[in-house]
Amino acid sequence: MVSRVNDAAIVALAALGDESRRRMFEFARRAGRPISRDDAAAEVGISRKLAAFHLERLVEAGLLRSHFEHVARLRKVGRAPKLYEPVGTDLRVSIPPRQPDLLAEILLDGALSDEPVSPLESARRAAFRRGERLGEQERARSRPGRLSAERALTLSEATLSGAGFEPVRPRPGCVRLRSCPFHPLAEAQPEAVCGFNHAFVSGLLSGLEANTVEAVLDPDGGECCVEITAAGTASDRGFEGSGQ
Missing domain, CATH: 3.30.1380 (Muramoyl-pentapeptide Carboxypeptidase; domain 2)
Structure with a gap:
């Protein structure tokens, strides 16, 4: 049986099995700044709605974290855009478990x-x-x-x-x-x-x-x-x- 310590890493790796998702994750790591849904959509060449779906899956898998952009001035219309950036943890899977x-x-x-x-x-x-x-x-x-x-x-x-x-x-x-x-x-x-x-x-x-x-x-x-x-x-x- 695979160690429970590996479970989160296995879920994360499964999320990266999708090519668009993997490219977004690599882009987020290269960017050096939080990325928006529009950024991700343009990088991968898909719709903003589909980009949002994949970004949220990456958040659920523990690979990205999200927050809303802080805007100093009051916005008259709409809401602050949601931004995504990589988490600071390593991703490792070892079968059998190693320490x-x-x-x-x-x-x-x-x-x-x-x-x-x-x-x-x-x-x-x-x-x-x-x-x-x-x-x-x-x-x-x-x-x-x-x-x-x-x-x-x-x-x-x-x-x-x-x-x-x-x-x-x-x-x-x-x-x-x-x-x-x-x-x-x-x-x-x-x-x-x-x-x-x-x-x-x-x-x-x-x-x-x-x-x-x-x-x-x-x-x-x-x-x-x-x-x-x-x-x-x-x-x-x-x-x-x-x-x-």
Whole structure:
């Protein structure tokens, strides 16, 4: 299943499947100023009414935003024209889900830390803190109370899914990421990157106060290198391979 984080991007890409709409969006990005319906109609060579239809579809898809032109003097007739301009967000779709921005933020946090540890350990600590904040936010939102092992697995699975990961239940009592969120960098530096992933998931469980489960490294499992199991039921196998 495609991550929910991708949903908005997929809707936006679908809107750009129409050639006229795509040309209008490209024109709006090149213009360097808000464009009007008349501008868009002239650029694409269609009627103003049809241009208005396509522009509104782009607004609904989250690719453009609209506002009415501010006119200093009072207008005697009609209303101020509606203007359109691009939103300032990136458009990305990744199948399977990847988290390059999260990894970049972890590395930056680690690089800027003044802790007296190695750069690698500093990044691992940054990854733990990132995961812990996510867990704390979800616990404050859902107020789950004391978590049994099964409830902890369910909550961690839902939290990871909502954050753009792809958790699965490969067997009873276990949650695992179907694919490595930091692939393909995990192939280049598996021990380091899988360590960040493990630290992030461990931090998530800490923030959720999910003491009945633990994150363990299992790089030979054929999918991501980290899984969540009931505490004490599995030992960390260390690292001998890379995430997929």
